[in-house]
Amino acid sequence: MGEVGEMYNILVCDDERDIVSALKIYLEAEGYCIYTAYNGNEAVRAVEENDIHLVLMDIMMPECDGITAMVKLREISNIPVILLTAKSEDTDKILGLNVGADDYVTKPFNPVEVIARVKSQLRRYMTLGGGHKAEPENGYTIGNIELNDKSKQVFVDGEEVSLTPTEFEILKLLMKNAGEVLSPKEIYKKVWGGEALGAESTVAVHIRHLREKIEINPADPRYLKVVWAHGHKMEKGDKK
Amino acid sequence: MKKLTENLGAKITVIILSFIAFAAALVSVITVIFLLDCDGYTKTRDEIRTDIMENRIGNGHIYNILEVYGNGESVENYCDDQRIYYTIEDYTNGGVIEGNYTGQSFIVQKRQLNLTTYEDRAYEDENGDMQWTSIERSPISITVYIPREALSGNGQLLLNVVDTAYTLRYAVIWILGVSALVLVVLLCYLYAAQSHRKGGVVALNHLDRVPFDLLTAAVIAIALLSASLIDAVVYSGDLFSIVILAVVLSADYFVALGYTLSFAARLKTHTLLKNNIIYKLWSVAAKGVKKLFGWVKYLFKNIPTVAKTAIITSAVALFQFIIIAIFTYYPAERTLLLFLFTALDTAVIISLSILLKRIKEGGEKIAAGDLEYKIDTKYMHGDFKDFAESLNNINEGLSVAINEKMKSERFKTELITNVSHDIKTPLTSIINYVDLIKKEKPENENIKEYIDVLDRQSSHLKKLIEDLMEASKASTGNLAVNLSVCEAGVLLSQTVGEFDERLKAAGLTPVVSIPETPVKIMADGRHLWRVFDNLMNNICKYSQVGTRVYLNVSERDGKAQITFRNISKYELNITGEELTERFVRGDKSRNTEGSGLGLSIAKSLTELQGGELKIDIDGDLFKVTLTFDTVQREVN
Numbered sequence: 001m002g003e004v005g006e007m008y009n010i011l012v013c014d015d016e017r018d019i020v021s022a023l024k025i026y027l028e029a030e031g032y033c034i035y036t037a038y039n040g041n042e043a044v045r046a047v048e049e050n051d052i053h054l055v056l057m058d059i060m061m062p063e064c065d066g067i068t069a070m071v072k073l074r075e076i077s078n079i080p081v082i083l084l085t086a087k088s089e090d091t092d093k094i095l096g097l098n099v100g101a102d103d104y105v106t107k108p109f110n111p112v113e114v115i116a117r118v119k120s121q122l123r124r125y126m127t128l129g130g131g132h133k134a135e136p137e138n139g140y141t142i143g144n145i146e147l148n149d150k151s152k153q154v155f156v157d158g159e160e161v162s163l164t165p166t167e168f169e170i171l172k173l174l175m176k177n178a179g180e181v182l183s184p185k186e187i188y189k190k191v192w193g194g195e196a197l198g199a200e201s202t203v204a205v206h207i208r209h210l211r212e213k214i215e216i217n218p219a220d221p222r223y224l225k226v227v228w229a230h231g232h233k234m235e236k237g238d239k240k
Numbered sequence: 241m242k243k244l245t246e247n248l249g250a251k252i253t254v255i256i257l258s259f260i261a262f263a264a265a266l267v268s269v270i271t272v273i274f275l276l277d278c279d280g281y282t283k284t285r286d287e288i289r290t291d292i293m294e295n296r297i298g299n300g301h302i303y304n305i306l307e308v309y310g311n312g313e314s315v316e317n318y319c320d321d322q323r324i325y326y327t328i329e330d331y332t333n334g335g336v337i338e339g340n341y342t343g344q345s346f347i348v349q350k351r352q353l354n355l356t357t358y359e360d361r362a363y364e365d366e367n368g369d370m371q372w373t374s375i376e377r378s379p380i381s382i383t384v385y386i387p388r389e390a391l392s393g394n395g396q397l398l399l400n401v402v403d404t405a406y407t408l409r410y411a412v413i414w415i416l417g418v419s420a421l422v423l424v425v426l427l428c429y430l431y432a433a434q435s436h437r438k439g440g441v442v443a444l445n446h447l448d449r450v451p452f453d454l455l456t457a458a459v460i461a462i463a464l465l466s467a468s469l470i471d472a473v474v475y476s477g478d479l480f481s482i483v484i485l486a487v488v489l490s491a492d493y494f495v496a497l498g499y500t501l502s503f504a505a506r507l508k509t510h511t512l513l514k515n516n517i518i519y520k521l522w523s524v525a526a527k528g529v530k531k532l533f534g535w536v537k538y539l540f541k542n543i544p545t546v547a548k549t550a551i552i553t554s555a556v557a558l559f560q561f562i563i564i565a566i567f568t569y570y571p572a573e574r575t576l577l578l579f580l581f582t583a584l585d586t587a588v589i590i591s592l593s594i595l596l597k598r599i600k601e602g603g604e605k606i607a608a609g610d611l612e613y614k615i616d617t618k619y620m621h622g623d624f625k626d627f628a629e630s631l632n633n634i635n636e637g638l639s640v641a642i643n644e645k646m647k648s649e650r651f652k653t654e655l656i657t658n659v660s661h662d663i664k665t666p667l668t669s670i671i672n673y674v675d676l677i678k679k680e681k682p683e684n685e686n687i688k689e690y691i692d693v694l695d696r697q698s699s700h701l702k703k704l705i706e707d708l709m710e711a712s713k714a715s716t717g718n719l720a721v722n723l724s725v726c727e728a729g730v731l732l733s734q735t736v737g738e739f740d741e742r743l744k745a746a747g748l749t750p751v752v753s754i755p756e757t758p759v760k761i762m763a764d765g766r767h768l769w770r771v772f773d774n775l776m777n778n779i780c781k782y783s784q785v786g787t788r789v790y791l792n793v794s795e796r797d798g799k800a801q802i803t804f805r806n807i808s809k810y811e812l813n814i815t816g817e818e819l820t821e822r823f824v825r826g827d828k829s830r831n832t833e834g835s836g837l838g839l840s841i842a843k844s845l846t847e848l849q850g851g852e853l854k855i856d857i858d859g860d861l862f863k864v865t866l867t868f869d870t871v872q873r874e875v876n
Contacts, residue, residue, distance in 0.1 A: 016665050019672065023672075026672075086661045107665060107668045108668040108702050198754060200729070200754070201732075201733040201736035201740070201750075203733070203737065204735075204740075226738075228726075228765035228768060229727055229763065229768055230726065
């Protein structure tokens, strides 16, 4: 907060005007330039006519809903799109991501979370060149998380996060085995060395802390996922 | 036409006319038959006359003479009496034996050849007793000559009749045709008009009320009586008998007319069949038989199935025994019959067992929840059919009830989901604007306090809506459940890790016990986590500060048990069962945060995964036990 970024143009689209206004206030406070639209068609027109860098869009709207607008948008632009939705069903999320959305926020949302996701998406899109990145030699990169084994540094959206040595080791282990579910026992063995002997919950405690540091919404993580009753895993790379 | 059918006078006139027509027709018929009999249409009047005279009068005289001659009496006296002439000749040589014919004029001559007479003679047999014997005389021929003046009254009458009949021989045919036609027309009218009374009423007279079979019997009796009367008088041919004949036939006509009219009346009023003694007797008997049959059926229906089976089986066995006993004499026959009957019985029993099997399979299918299944009742009777149909009906009732229930549950879930969506949008605005007001840093301390309330309550509302949706989905099973092998211990350790900070903040110390060997159960990790999450949330909220929380995973007898135990902050004056109801909370005042849905969701989700959630309350000790079947070791 307080950081004045470049003047990015953000389109906020929702049929509920109060929500658009609220988001406008929050995002303008962050120094973004806000365009508004109240249905899917207006959103598509706004993107066509203006130099928009990111779209925040509701799914359930009259005339043209968010999914339809999403499909049309993807025909003309590959700017990041974050869907706002009251639908919290898994299938709706998957549908949104499948038609080309980059992220989603469920209503009622936390303004801080929305801003964090906007920032994350913009940073990836503008500074990291829309997903074109080279694999660093001394570490791992997954999505917008970068781990440098040599300097023992971790960057999320290009910003360094400070991790304890144990957290760093756990993250490294999971990123190395990205896509694989590791049981608390295995993690304990590899990170602490030796048998867990009833100390498995320690692993969970550390992973929870880790999640709070690298995830925007620790309760709904994008990368560091809990596979309940089995273990933990790092999502493999970016989607698509 | 209607009027004519209802007019009594017209009817009586028609009856009289019809009788006349009948009489005319009858006389004409008799005349025609008579004429045909004596070839009246082919011969001349004189030929007929001669025939009649010869056959009817001449023959009579010849037989009288033969009798007189045979008895040895004087033929001449007889012939003088009758004023006729005769000649008797010997048949073999033609010589005249006696006679008084000397060339007188006559109108009929009849000659009969080769007649035999007998003479009774007495003789003495070998014992000296007197015996009689008949001795045949030599055959004779008799010729009679009848002069006109010798004809008696009857003879004259016959001649007149023949003359008249011959004169009218073609007219009678016309008379017959016309009278028959008239008769038919009049009868048609009578039958049509029968029992129509004035004013269009169809009514029966006294005759029509007599039972028809009784009437028929009476008519038959009259017919027989008149037939015998006619038979008695018809050959005598005198005037008296003709009068009797006429009277009898007339009476018969009226009887027949009355009978047929009554028949018509009965047909019209549909009483022909019913108004019969036999019918009445039969219907009474039939009623009795039916009643008896119904009673037997009722009795049989109410006999217990086993008793019924015993009765039928014994009856069949007895019947077979009787058949064997009556119809067999030799051991071979007996054996054969016994074998046949045994085969028959076996076939019957097997076919019954097939039906039973069908019902049994249907019952099993229905018990297993196949609500579409219908037992085929083809070839089933009695108890079997009743039973199969009852099962089918149960099935139908069940499937209707279940469909209704599913429909209503789905509707409820949909309603809750839609309402939740609609609430979420305004709630988003509320939360956002409360947050914005907060950021404005109000000067007034009261406003700050109020905003905190708004903030807290809107967050609570958000939680409530989310819980409500989840509860409705979980309780209706409207949730995808992907069961996989899960490690209960791993999940518990993960949960404890997740709640580490909150437990510390609530001043609680977790005591975790997980066995070395992994306890594997079939569950959906995400749903099971929600169960643990809800239970741990409750523990953090309602546990007495400074106490320990015991979390346990154990395995015994193929069952995995996960227990959560804590000491309640509040007095629990409620049962475990009540707590899992929706919107029920330990504290009746509902002052604390929470939706009152946590335990209900936990229970529904557990049950969705095939587990069991049980709550025990022992004073302030609150214990939740989750029970799942463990996965057997072979899964590696």
